[in-house]
Amino acid sequence: MSDFVELMVGAAASGCIYALVALSYLLITRPTGIINFAVGEWAMVAAFGGFLALSRFELPYPIGMAIVLVALAVVGWLTERFAVRPLVEKGAPPLAPILALLGMLVVFRELVSVTMGPDPQPVPPMFGYGRMELGMVAGSYQSFFIIGVTAAVFGAAWYFFERTLAGRSFEAVAIDRRAAALMGINLRRVTALAFAGSAGVAGLAGLLVSPNVSAHYLMGLPLAIQGFTALVIGGVGRVEGALLGGLILAVAEQVTVRYAPIPPGLAQGVPLVLLIVFLLMRPTGLLRARESRA
């Protein structure tokens, strides 16, 4: 039983990582309709940022983390400014920004591989390597840290979208772009903010996961696929969907690896099968987007 509980703590932690990546997609997709595969690469860039700030320069964790996240938000904004905005202003077909971002994915990955080398690099966890026990519930410090930070981020995202004017303007753009623009919402600013925020959240995911997996230049695409699977499971329309999808995906993954009588290599296929099944059966996800309210 305690074995199962510990498995669930680990699953919840990796589910939180998927959920953060899913949220990162959602922040861009919701107001702009653009699906940005480069979120995985943003997470990878942040992991290397974590390596530089925390392992190379040995900054205190909170300061290093803040620097990395701000840097990522700037990277996200620059990506929007130079690879997306020119296309939107030219009135290019909707596929064009997606393809440009696919190209940026390769650019980010290869830039890191050129500058940082192809070897994995260590990133330290927030509270060191240790194990915490709260009665039945036990897991590594980092697991609890990931769960706590993710809960805070999703709380903040919920507050932002539901209670602040800027957040409501995101929602308005998502529901009807033209109407939102006519109501005086600055589409350009919403898009720029969406990219900066998305890169920040993706960066957080990369920073949190990197102590477990090390920073590696190929870590981005798998994260991008898992994050998207989480998004598809939960539903593209709602912030809570990202969290729910991430947790479901991680639990399904961990339970099959541990208990299902199939070779571990084949268990890697579970999230892919889940993605295909959800795309075919319920492409809107478990939670439907909220319709526009009168």
Add this chain to the structure above:
Amino acid sequence: MKSIAGFLLAALVLSALAFMLGSYQTDVYRKLLLWITLALSYNFLFGIAGQVAFSHFTFYGIGAYAMVILLFQVGLPLPLAIVAGIVVCVVLALVVAIPATRLEGFYLALATLAFAQLFIVVLNEGGSVTGGPGGLANYRLPDILGVRVTGPWYTVVIVFLLLGTLAVLWRLDRSWFGRACRAVRDDPQAAQAMGINVTTTRIVAYAVTSALAGVAGMVYAFVDNTVNPPIFGLENSFLLLFMVIVGGSGRPAGAIVGAILLYLMPFFLSPLIGHHHALVFGLVMVAVVLFQPKGLIGIWDGWTARRRLT
């Protein structure tokens, strides 16, 4: 009549070239021809039918593996193996296409991306059937009517594969089906209103191009005489997409230019920047999408149009 003469001339020139190359150049030349073949069929799927699918290179792999498994594990004779291999590709393409083409826009890309990843997982875990991570090797093309087809003669087979693919796509593009594909790409609702069956058009376009990729894979199986999972990874599906976009999507000439350019680029870049040519691919891709959405072939079009005016 003129186009038939053109095809014959191309066959003659490309085949003659095969007999002038050394063994290393032959390898490069064969793979160039295969990349052009794949880019042509992917151009139909992506550029003309408007489906963003990441499964094209996977069908190339399915064709190659199906050929090797059917010939040497099942023990079918070559003609039967070719037919059975094509059937496998078409059936799998339909299994993917019938549900997946219902999906709008980028969801198709994701479903096919997952399918491509799943293929690699299955290859790695396939045990003795697929040879696991090491793949299958140590086989060679069976004799055809008692003749061993090797060296430049096998290159000629690839030339015919390329021209055959081009001819099939050319014919399709110029038929009602090609126009239906373009209509569905540009506006599915308008196409539907014009009496085009959108779903069938999508499924057929996906199945035909995937089967063509599968046939190319069957030919590839005897180029390196080994098939293994890393060859058919996701990287190459991205590269295929880049080739078509950089060359000019929707245009066979664009696909050919893109395939030649991106395939040969590493050979010229590696003395300058080593193995980091993927960075250049990414930059070229972004630059083309931003500044030259019609691809390199668009530059040529603009140039000839201007010359005609003056």
